[in-house]
Structures are given as C-alpha cells and as structure tokens.
Amino acid sequence: MRRLLLAVSAIAMATPALAAPDWHAKGREIFETAINIPTTESRPEEMKKLVSYLKSQFEAAGIKDVVVKDHDGTQSMIVRWKAEGKPSKKPILLLGHMDVVEAKREDWPRDPFKMVEEGGYLYGRGAIDMKSGIAAIANSLLWLKAEGFKPKRDIIILFTGDEETTGNGALRAATEWRDLVDAEYALNADAGGGAFTKDMKPLGFGIQTSEKMYQSFWLTARNPGGHSSRPRPDNAIYDLATALKKVESHRFTPILNETTRAYFQYRQKQEKGPLGDAMRRWLANEKDGEAADIIEASPLEVAQTRTRCVATRLEGGHADNALPQMAKAMVNCRIFPGVEAKAVQDELQKTVGGDVSVEPVAEARPSPPSPLRPDVIKAVTDSIRKRHPGVELTPQMSTGATDGLFFRSVGIPVYGVSGAWIISPDDERAHGKDERIPVKSFNGELDHWHDIVKALAG
16 A cells, blocks of 8 residues: 555656645545554554655655654654755744544444545544644645745644653654754644534634643542551541542632633624623623633633643552552643643642642643734635635634643744634544544645645745
C-alpha cells in the first residue's frame, strides 16, 4: 500500500496544478491513511509508520528538509519549506499532533481505526482530534508546491507524537530544538473552529488566542491504620471522600480577560433568553458569581468563566482486612490564564482542610494569551467568509491544553485556527465514542489551510 501511495503522489506532483476537487481527494487519502494507523501511546511502532508515510509525501512533493526526532518512546517530525530567495519575514510555524487517545473496538459500532463514511460523516479515532488537521496542513503544502507557489518566508511544520500524554515533543521543540522551529508565530490546527446549532444556525468561528494552564494535584489523606475489626474514629478513605465532596462543590472566583470578554460580548448577542441575560449581567459585573454559574451550566460554556478542578483518579488502602494508612486522589485543574498554580493549590488546601494534603504533580507551565495580530485575523477572516459569508469571528479560550502552551510560554504567539465546522453539541466527540467530522467540513478545512498558508507566507 505504501508503494502505491508513493506512486500516486509522484504522478500528482508531476501535474502542474490540480483542481480543488482533486486536492480534496488527495487530502482524504492522507486523512484515511492517518486514521487507519492507530497511533496510540501503547503502539509506538504505529507512530513510526505514520511518520514514514508523511515524510514520503513531503519528499515526493520536493519538500525534502524533514527531520524526524526519536524521543521519549515516540517520534515527532519537523518539516521546513524554505523561502524562495532571502526571506522577507521570520518563519511561520504550523502545529499539529499525530497521536490519538485509545479507542476500544468493543465500545464502537465500527472499527475506530478504519475510516468509514456514513450519513455525510467521516468516522474514526482522530477525526476531530486531530488527524483531519494533520491531513489539512500536509495537503496545503503539497497543493501549494504543485501550484508553483513560492513562499516569501520559511514555512515550518511541527507534528508531535505525544500531545495526548506527556507533551514532551512540543516541550523539546520549544526549548532544545528551538533553532529548528523558531518562528514569528504559530498556527495551531488543534484549536479554534466553527460551529452550527442543530437547526444549522451559525454560532460563529472561534480563533483560539488563549488556553488554560494544566496542573494536577495529589490530595492525600494519611492515617496510622490498624485492624479492620477495630475501626478508628478517623479513616483515610473517609477523610479523602469528605475532601473530594468539598472540591466538587467549590467554585473559584469568575474572571474575564481580553479574550473571554470579546467572546462573551459576541455570544450575548446570540442568546436572547436567560443565558443571554446572565452573560450581559456578568459582562457588566464580573464579580457576579450567580450569573457566571448560570453561564457555566450551559453545555456550550462549561469552564469558560473560571478555573475548574475535577477528581480524575483514586488510590487507597493496602489490604481487605486493614484500615487504610493512605488514600489519595488526583485532582486535575485547568487554570484560568494569569492565575498562578500556587494560588490554586492554596485555595484547594483551604477548601479541603488540614486532614488532607494538596501537592502538585509537576511544575505547571503558564500560557499567556496571544495578542490579536491583524495579519492573522485578516487571513483567517478572509478564508472563513469565503465559505461562510457574514460569519463573525471571535477570540476564544480553550478550556483544555494543547501543544501551543509550550510555545506561548517561551514567547511565540499561537493562534488556533482549525478550519473544521461541526454541529454543536452533537459532533463534539473528541476522545469519545464515534468521533466524526462532516465530509463537507473536512473538504472546507483543506481549502481553509491552503488559503491561510498562501496568504501568510506569500
């Protein structure tokens, strides 16, 4: 199969310029190949297959500056398409990750690692998160190369192999591999995008300019223990359970920043009922916790108003017939930009009380918001309105973390500009069962990346 794909690519590259429908077919070929390679953490050899395939596609197109990095049990790759002549500006960096979270065959009605088209959708693990983005970025360079496009600045691609786990690929790229990826700014396919309601009313297009900081804490209860036949008045498991109920009900102070204020200024125009009223109240007074709570209760706005922490793992006890000497829980926090991790730790400690300790799992990496660049905003706006006339664009904060945080933390602005459009909330299935993307949306994403790369690198 690999030899056949190489042969097809070689024929395609010999054609001076292919029509958009043909590049849609090429993009789908890349997408299907990527979906069908199960690049989960437990299968590192599959990552090598995908890296090898993508490398062959770039090289067949004449983009031969491809560096493959073996690291931390996986691979990441860096591709550079050099400017024609002396570069007029610093490079732009295109970000994506090749790994996906695990998907069990018995949980899906169809094989999650075999792309299937059904009912106007393309199904498969990574359809949204984010092999569609990998295919769109790769296809954009192959397409532009075939058209004879001559970039005026270097275009760099970083595809990492561990975004869903450790993030070491992006961390290493932003630090020890910095000379290979240093750029004026980065465009991230793992964030942003557009959405429609079920009745196809456009909710708008979000450009991710900010993301929450990722930080986990161990909540640990300790006790001398003893024989289970002689219960103590205190118990490590009960103490931990009490602490977790306090975490469940605790609410951090709501906050607005430039990104989220702009986002809710846009959203309040769309919402005419109680949700819209709450947004307008909160914009008028960001200390209005009641209004923020109403906003948080909406499935579309969960975690948009503040730091949120949630229990994700449990450990405890050492024998069936012994009182527990230790019980601990992992609490994962997504911290609002600008809030220090230590302040969250201190607030959690005050919330749970002195019987349970709160300790960070690892050092957090701040991710400051990226400034709104007129050139990026224009390129994305032009691309989106070409396909969706009149749609409004707004800055957006991601509640989860992406590889972009490592670059923001070292001073490289990052913009989440995925061209994917979904129906919300039906198509919000990243990491879940029956992950999918509309066929029309995928084709639009291919066009979107072609257009914005051409605009910003030309």
